Amino acid sequence: MSSLKIQNICKSYESLSILKNINIEIESGDFLVLVGPSGCGKSTLLNMIAGLDEISSGDIVIDEAVVNRFHPSERDIAMVFQSYALYPNMTVRDNIAFGMKIRKVPKDQQDKAVAEVADMLQIAHLLNRKPGHLSGGQRQRVAMGRALVRDPKIFLFDEPLSNLDAKLRVDMRTEIKKLHQRLQATIVYVTHDQIEAMTLATKIAVMKDGVLQQLGAPRDIYYEPANTFVATFMGSPSMNLVSARIASNDGQLYAQVNSGSGQYALPIAQKLAPRLTPYIGENVTLGIRPEDIVEKDDTTRLSETVVEVSCRVEVVEPTGPDTIAVVQFNDQEVSARCKAVSAVESNTTAEFAINMSHVHFFDSTTQARI
Template identity: 55%
Template sequence: MASLTIKDVCKAFGSVEVLKGINIDAVHGEFLVLVGPSGCGKSTLLNLIAGLESITSGEIRIGERVVNKVAPKDRDIAMVFQSYALYPNMTVRKNISFGLETRKVPKDEIEKVILKVAGILQIEDLLDRKPSQLSGGQRQRVAMGRAIARNPAVFLFDEPLSNLDAKLRVEMRTEIKKLHQRLDTTIVYVTHDQIEAMTLADRIAILKDGIVQQVGTPREVYETPANLFVASFIGSPAMNFIPASVVRSANEAAVILRNKAGKDFTVKISSGQEALSELIDGQELILGIRPEHASAGFVGRDDASLAHLDCEVNVVEPTGPDTLVYTTLNDREVVCRVHPDLAKRAGETMSLALDMSKALFFDPKTELRIAAR
C-alpha cells in the first residue's frame, strides 16, 4: 500500500498540450476517481502513472519514490483495462498466475495466491475455463484477479465497466467497492460516468480540457461545486441553471423568477448564504438548484427558505419512486423531482417550492460559484 503524488504534471503530444499542470494527492488506501468527459485527459494521466507514457514535465511519486523514469514493470502497480486484456489461449488459473511465474514466485506460493484471489472474487469454479467461455462480468473479475495476485502498491482501473450492460455494471461497482474495503489498497479509477464516480470514490478529481476543476469527496463536489462545469457534470438529472438578476432592499437580497405565463415571483436568497453582502442590486448571476430541491412539497417544512411558485407543467417523466416534472422559469427549462402523488399532468399548473437554503449562485462571466451554503 502506498500514497500517490502528482505534482505539476504536464503532457504534450507535439504542440498539443493535453495535461496542464495537474496536482493531485492520494493517501494510503484511498479510492481516487478521475472523471470527466471524453478528451479531458483522464486516461492520459492514468497512462503517465502507469509509465505507459512519459511525462513532459512535473513529478509523479508512488510512496516516497519518484517514478518519472521508472519502467512500468518496476513501479509496483497493477492495471485493469477496459478490454480485460486476458490471454485467450490460457485458462483463468494461468491468466492469474502468469505474472507471478515470470517473477519466479515458488509454485506452492502461486497456488496459495490463486486460491485466495479466486475466493475473494468468487471465481473458484472458473479456474479451468478459458476467456472465450466466460461472460463479460466473469472476464472482468479475472482481470481484477490477475491484478490482485500481484499485490501492488497501487491499482489502476481504466474504465473497466464500460463494456458491460447496465445491470452488470451496477453489480460490478458493488464488487469493486467491496474489493477495495477488503484489500485496503490505493486505487486510481478512470471513468466518464459520474454516477460510477460518486458511488465508488473516497475522493473525486474532475477534469476538463486537461485541467483539474475540483478535487473533493462525493458530497463536497455535489453540494459545493467549484464552478458551473462541476455543478453540471455531477448529478443526475443535472442541476438546473436559471439566469437571474439581484434585487436588493435594505439587508435582504432576492431574485426575480418568471413562469411560462409571464408572472413574476420575488424569491428571497436565504439569509444563511455566504457572500451575500457582495451582491449588488441589478447584478446578473446564475441560480443553481438541484431537482430534489425543486419539489411540490417538503414534508414537515414550512419555513422562510422555501419559495413557492405556480408553474405550468411542460413534461412529466415517471421514474418509479419519483416523478420528474419539467417547467419553465426565466425562459429556461427546469426539472423538479416530486412525489408521484403530487405530480400534475402536462399543461396543468402546479405549486412548486424551491429550497433556497440549498441554492447555489454562479458568476455568468467567470462561471465560478459566488455564494454557497
C-alpha cells in the same frame, strides 16, 4: 499500500496540450476517481501514472519517490483495462497466475494466491474455463484477480465497467466497493460515469479539457461545486442553471427571475447573503438541484427558506423511486424531482416549492462558485 502525488503534470503532443498543470495528492488507502467527459485527459493521466505514456513536465511521486523515469515494471502498479486484456488461449487460473509466472514466483505460492483471490472474487468454480466461455462480468473479475495477486502499491482501473450492461455495472460497482473496504487498497479509477464516481470514491478529481476543475470528497463535489461545469456534470438529472439578478430590499437579498407566469423575487437565505452582497444589482447564475424543486404539497422534503412558484409542466418522466418533471421556469426548461406517485401531469400548470437554503450561485462571467 502507498500514497500518490501528481505534481504540476503537463502533457502535450507538439502544439496540442492534453494535460495542463495537474496537481492531485492522495493518501494510502484512498480511492481516487478521475471523472470527466470523453477527451478530458483522464485516461492519459492514468497511463502516465502507470508509465505507459511519457510525461512532458511535472512529477509522479509514489511513497515520496519520483517515478518519472521508472519502467512500468518497476513502479509496482497493477492495472485493470477496459478491454480486460485476457489471454484467450489460457484458462482463468493461468490468466490470473501469468504475472507471477513471469516473475518466477514459486508454484506453491502461485497456487495459494490464485485460490485466495478466486475465493474473494467468487470465481473459484471458473478456474479451469477459458475467457471465451465467460460472461462480461466474469471476465472483469478475472482481470481484477490478475491485478489482485500482485499485491501492488497502487491499483489503476481504466473504465473497467464500460463494457457491461446496466444491471451488471451496478453489481460490479458494489463488488469493487467491497473489495476496497476489505483491502484498504490505494486505487485510481477512471470513468465518465458520475454515479460510479460518487458511489466509489473517497476523493473525486473532475476534469475538463485537460484542466483539473475540482478535487474533493464526493459530498464536497456535489454540495459545493467549484463552478458551473462541476455543478452540471455531477448529478442526475444535472443541476438547473438559470439567470438571476441580485436585488436588496430592507436588508433582505433576493434573486429576481422571470417565469411564464410573471417575475419572482426569490428570498436568499441569510447564510448565503454575505457572499452575494457584492453582487447587488448584477446578474448571476442561480443553480438549483432537481431535488430542491418539489411539488407544493411535498415541502416536508425541504427546510428553512421555501418559495412557492407556478410552472407549466412540459414532460413527466416516472423513474420508479421518484418522478422527474421538466417544467418551464425563467423562460427555460428545468427539472424537478417529485414523488414516485405524483399528481403532476404534462401540459398543465402546477405549483412547486423551491428550497432556497440549498441553492447555489455562480459568477456569470467566470462561472466560478460565489
